[in-house]
Amino acid sequence: MLALGLSVGMLGGCDKLLEVQLPAQLTDAALTSPGSAGIYVNSLIAHFEDAYDFHAYRTFGREDAGEVYLCGPMCNVSNYVTVYDHFTPFSRSLWFGRQLRAKLETEWTAQQVPQRDRHLATISLYEGATLAVFATNLCEITLDAGPLLRPEQVLDLADAALTRALDEIQTSRDFALQNNIASSAQNMAYGLRAQVRWFKGDKAGALADAQQVPQGFVARVTRDPGEARQNRGWTSGTNGGFFELYDPIDWWTGLPNPVTGKAWPNVIPFTGFTFLGILPDGRAVHDDGVPVRTQAGWHNAHGVVAGAVPDTRVTHRTAQIQGKQGQGEVSTKYSAESSPINLVNWKEMVLIRAEIEGGQKAIDLVNELRIADDLPRVTYADPNNAEQIRYMIIEERRRALFNEARFFYSKLKNMDVLWFPRDNGGTRFQRRALQGGIRYVMPNSEYIANPNLSPAMKASACAQHERPINPL
C-alpha cells in the first residue's frame, strides 16, 4: 500500500514532465484579445469565399454546362451529387461571425476595436450571403445545430441579416471591403438583398433593391494565386480541360419533367453553351428554347443560324479533353487561378428588374446589357408576348451570368421549362449516373450529430418535386 501511495503521489507531482509543446497549433488563446478582431473578419470571409468557390464550380454542373470524362475533381459536377458538402465551410463562416459579434457586443469596446461598426456590418453581410446560398440551394437547413428550417424561413433570415447590414452600414458609413471585394458595402448589401427578395417572390422589394445597384457594380468572391485560394472552376475545368461544354442536349432518355410530368423534347431547351450567337435582331433563343448558335459544335448543330454573331459573354476554347480521347470545348470564363467570381453583378440586377417589370421595359433593360457588351440589341421581341419575353430573359441570364453560379436560380424559378436531369439517366458518353436532385441536402453528419435531427429525417422537409431522388 505504501508503494501504491507513493506511485499516486509521484504522478501527482510530475505534471511538469507531461507538459508538451504544441507550437504548430493555436488554441483558444489566439482569439481572446481585441487585436484579433481582424483575424475573425478574415476568417469569416475566407471560409465564405472558399466555400463559394466550390459552390460556384459545382453549380456550373447544375447549370447543365458540360460533362466530365475523366472522373476527378470535377466528377461531382456531372454526377449531380445530392449532398452539399460545402455546408461546413459556410457554417464556419457563420461561426466566426457569431463569435465576433458576441465579443464586439459584450466584451470589446469601440476603443479597443476601432473598426467595430464596419466589422458588425461585414458580419451581417456575409451572414446574409451565406443564408441566401443555403436557402437557394438546400431544401432543408439547420443553423448552429438547431431544428430543420425550410428554405423560405432561411430566406427571411437572410433578408433580415442584410437589412441589419444596411442599418449597420448607416452607422459606420459606407465603406469598401478589403481585397477589392466590393467598392461599396451598401451596394453589395442591396444587391444581395435584391437576389434574396427576387427569389422569395418579393417583387417590389427586389425591384427597389436592384435599382439601388449602379451600373458596373460588382461584389466579388476573391481568389488568389496558389493552391489554397485558387479559382477551382479555372483549375479543375477551364485550365485542365477536364470539363467539356455541352452542345444542346439531344441524347436524354431519362425521366420526364418532374413538374409537368411531360417528356422532354428531343433537344432540351436552354441547354448547350458552345458557339452561342445572337442574330442581328437581337434574338438569342429560338421559340422552342434552343439557343441561337453560330456554328456546329463537336456533337451537333442544333440552333445554328446563318448570320448570327458570336456572343462574347460565353467564351470557350478548343482543348484536349481528358478522358475523352479527343478534343472539345472548355470554358474560358476565368483566365487565371486568381480570377474572382461575381457574387453581386449589376447585370443580374438589370435582369431582375426586367423580369419584374416585363413588356417593353424588359426589352429596354436587356438592351442595356447588350449595349454594355456591344452586342446586337433586341428588336425581334413582341413586348406583349409574355412567353417570348420570358424566354428572352432566361436565355439572357444564362449568357450574361455564364459560369457565375447565378443561372441555377433561374432554373429553380422556371422548373416547367428548364431541365433537371434526374436519376435513371446519365451523361452523354460515360453514362455516369446523374444521381438526381433539384436541391441539395445537408451532409449526413448533420443528421447524425444534430440532436434535433435523425438520419430518418433526411430530406423530410424538402418539397416533393425538389426532393433528391436518392439522397445518399
Next chain:
Amino acid sequence: MTTGQLLHRGFSIASLLAMATGLSAQTGIVAGRVMDQATGGPLAAAQVFIPGLNVGNLTTQDGRFLILSVPVGTHTLLVQRIGYRPATEEITVQADQTVQQNFTMSQQALGLDEIIVTGTPGGTQRRAIGNSVVSMDAARVTESAVIPNMNAMLMGRSAGVLSGSGGGAIGVGADISIRGYGSFSRERAQPLIYVDGVRVNNDPSVGPNMAGGRGGNVMNDFNAADIESIEIIKGPAAATLYGTEASAGVIQIITKKGAQGAPQFTASIAEGRNFMRGPHNRMGWMWACKDLPRVPCAEDQVVPYSYMHLMNAALRDGTFNPEWNYTQWPQKNVLQYGPSRSYNLNVRGGTERIRYFLSANHDYEEGGVYYNSDEATRLRGNIGVVLSDLFSVDVSTGFVSGQTSYEGQVGTRGGLFDQIVWGNGYCTPYVADQSNPCPRVLGMQQMIPTDIAKIYSIRDFDRFTGSATLNFNNSGWLASRSVVGIDRGWDKNEWVHPIETTQANVIQETRDGKVLYETPMNSELTFDWSATASFGLGRSWTTASSVGAQFYSRTREMLSTVGEGFVSPLSRTINQTPITRSSIDYEYVQNKSLGFYVQEQIGWNGRLFLTGAVRFDDNSAFGTEFDPVLYPKFSGTWVISEESFWNLDFFESLRLRSAWGKAGQQPNTFAGVNTFGAMAGPGGTSALTPSSTGNPDVGPEVSTELEIGFDVSVLDGRASGEFNWYKTRSRDNLLNINLPPSRGQASSIQSNVGVIDKWGWEATLSTTLYESRTLLFGIDLNGAYTMNEIKELGDFPGSSTIKLGWTYPPHGQFGTQEQTKVVRAEYDPKGPIVDPWGRRVQAYCDSGVFLGPEGTTRRGSQYGANMGGQIVPCQEAGGYEITPGIAFAPYNFSITPNLALAGGALRMHAKFDGSHGRTGNDRMSLWHDRYNTSYGSVTHNDPLYSAAYRINQFAQRAYFNGDFWKLREVGVRYELPTPVASLMGAQRVALGFSGRELAVIWWKDKGDLGLGPVSPRAMNHPATRALDPEFGRGQLGDGGHRTWPPMSSFHMRIDVTF
C-alpha cells in the same frame, strides 16, 4: 528436484557470470560442448550451470563451455537455451580434474523454464507467468528462409497475430493485429513495439501521402537477420505493466548479442526474383462488345480477350499506340521478374567481460515493374559489458538508411496494376472491326504504363535506434534494470509529377507539374527503471516484489510543401515552382506519458505462482478534467504436472494458467483542447480555421481481459503446445464523434463512447513425429479464432459503418455502402425492375438479422443488421444497411512440416497458411468486374446484375467466403560437410533456397468468385479471372483494390561462417 525447482533457487545469469571465476584447492573443472540435435551444429549462448552452486557459464560461438572452480562432489549440470528443451546430467567432480560433459539439445516450442522478457528486470521464467507469451526464435526463422521484411516474419507464425500482406508492391507494409480489433481505430489497434527495451515508432503507414494513404510500415526498417528473438505479449491481461497504449499488445524485438569466444564472421548473400505468378491466367480475360462502344451488348456479341497478352503485344510491336512501345519502356514485357538481393555480414565474439555483435546489411529489390524498388543499408552494433560483480551494461545501436520507390503513385488512381485490372473493355483495340473509340489507352483504364512510370513517389529514410541498459544484480535477491533509449527517424517524402511533354497529357498534375515534399521526423524517447527483490520464505515459498517507472515522449514533426507549375519539363523540386503556387504546412505533435507500477509475485515450490500488479498512468493527451488512470492485473499459474499426485506419465508437463488485467489506449494528442490552424485569408491576409474541438473529459479507453489457458508437453516432449481462450472488453472506446457541421466548429470531437468485445482462442502445437540420428520430421501447427463485436455506443447514435452488433473495422473498400442485400433474382413478368432490354426482374434480398445490446433484437439507427435474415422480395426488405461480417477471416491456420536429414545438414520446411470464414477482403477479381463496363457487357444479361444495379443494392459485392489454403513459404538449407567447408577456409558453409507465395492450393471461392448459389452466368465463363484469395488484403480490413496481389519470390542464399 525438477528443473523448475533447480532454476527457482535464485539463479541469475549475472550472478553466474560474476561467480564463475577463480579456483580453489578442492575444486575441479567442467568442460564440454552443446550441440543442436536437429542441425548438428554448435549452440552458442546456451546457459550451462550448476543450480545448487550458483556457478556456470555461457557457451561460446562453437558451443563450448568451461566452468572453473567447481567444488568436488556430485552435482547436477543443467543447460538451457531459448527454444530448446533443458537438459541435465549428473557429474562428479574430482579435485584438479576436468570433467568432460557434452550435451545435445532438442528444440522445444514452449519451455517452461525459458526466460521471458517482461516489464520486470531480468526477465521471468515462463512457468511463473500467468498469461500466454509468444517467444519466437527469429534467428532460426531467418536461417531457414529469406524473410523479406518484418511483416513476413510475423505473418502466420503465431496464433492470433495477423499481418496484412501489404499487397504485392515492393516497399509497402501492412497493419499488424494481435487478437483482432478492440478499438475504433486501426492505428490504435497496432501493438507497441520495443527493440532491446526501447519503445520505437510503430507507424504502419509512412511515405508520401498517395492514393489510398501512405505505404510503408516502419517496422520493416529493421533487418530481420539482426533479430535473435521476438516475444509477443498479446492482450491487456499481459500488457498491464506497459500501461496506456498497450491494450493492443506488445512486440518485444531482441536483437542478436555477442557471445564469448573468438570473433566469428558470418557472411550471407541472397539473390532472387520477385514476380507475379502466372499473370496471364490469374488475371484472366476481359470482355468487349463486338459492336463497340455499345454497352450493354447483346449476349452473343461479347468477346473475351487476354489483357496481359494484349499489353505485351502492344509493347513489343509498338503498333497500337506509338506513345508506348519498346523505345519508351525499358523491358520487353509489361511485368518483370524484379531482382532481389541481400548482403549480410556480421561478427560476434567477446570475452567474459565484453561481448559484441556487429553487422552490416544491404538489401535491394524491385517489384513487378522496374520503377518499384526498395533499397536499404543497415548497420548494427551491440555491445555488452560486465562492469563488476554487480553491474553490467548492454548497449544496442542500429542505423538504417534507405529509399523506397512506390508503385501506386498516380493520384487517386493507384498505379499500373490498377490501370490494368480496371481496363476499359470498350477501349480495347481487340475488336472485330478495329473501331476502337479510344486508341490511346489500349484498353487500360485511363493511363498507359509510361504515363505512370514518369511519376515517382519516394520515401527516403534514415533512422537510428539505440538503447543502453544498466543491469544490477546482487547475487540473486535484488535486481534492477535501467533503460534509456531513443528511436529517431528522418524521412523525406517526395511525390513528383513532371510536366508531360512527349505525349498527350492525361493526368491533371502533369499538365503544369506538381511536387509534394515532406520531411517527417519522429523521435521516441524512453526512460525505464524497474527493480525486483526476491526472497525465499521458508522452504516452499518465495516472493518477488517489483516496482517500476516509465517515461515516454514521442514527437512528430513534419514540414510539408506542395508546389504546382514547374518552370521546366526538367524541374523536379519544390524551388522550381512559383511561390504563388506553392503551399506549406507544418505539423508538430508531442505526447508524453508517465507511469509507475508495483507488482507482487508469490511462488510456492516453483510450481504455483500468483501475481498481482497495479499500474498508474498519466498522459499529456488526457483531458484537463481527467485524472490519472489505474490498471490492475492478477494472474495465477500452476505446473500441475510437477505435483506429487500427478501420475500421468503421458504428460511431460502440464501447466494451467489464468490472467486478468487491464491496459489502455490514449486519446489523440489534441483531443483535450480546441485548436486552430492557419489558412489563407483574402488578399494574402491571415485567417484561422478550426482544427480540433477539445473534450476536457476525454480519457483513455480501457480494455479488460480474461485469459485462461494451458501449456502442455507430452510423449517425452515430442509434442508440446498451448491453448488460450480469451475475452476482452474495451470500454470508453475513443471515437471521433461528428459535430453537426452547422455548428461551424471542427468536424468531430474525440469522446469516450461504447464498448467493443473481442474474444477467441489460440492453439499451437509443435511435434516431432520421427527422430533418429539421420532423420527428424515434425510438424508445427497453429490456429486461432478471432472475433469482435460492437456492444454499446452510449448516446452516440451510430454511423453508417459503426453500429451495434457489427464487427470492427468494417471492410473498407466501399466505405458506407455495405448494402449486401440482393441474394437472388430471376426474370419475372411481374417483377418491379426493368433491365436494359425491357425484361422484368424480381429480386430477393436478405432482410438481415438485427442485433441490439447483448443479443436483443432491436431496430433503429444505432443497431446494425447482419446477413442471415429471411429472404424476401427486395421491396419488402427495408432500407437499412447490412454488414457482411468481419474484415478478416476469423479462423486462421498455419501448418509447417519440418524435415531434417543427414544429421541436420539438410533441412526443409514448408509453411501452409489458411483461413476460414466470411471476410470483407477486397477481391478485385469479383467486384471490379461488376462495375467494369466490359463486364457489364456480360452481366447486363443477368437478372441478378440488373436487379442489383437498378435498385442500387449490389449483391454480395463485398462479401466473400474466406476459405483458402496456400503455400506461403518453403525453405531448404543444406550445410556442407565440415571438411568441405574447411577446404574453403570456413567453419560452416550453408546453401539455401526459399520461396514465398508459391501456390494457392485450395480456394473455395475460386470456382464462382464468391457468388455461390447466386452466381450469374458470367461467373461460370471460362474467362473468369482468379487473382489470389488474399488480394486486396493490403491492410487488414481495408479495401486495397488498387494494390497488387501478393508477390511471389524465389531466393538462393549462401551463408559462410569463418
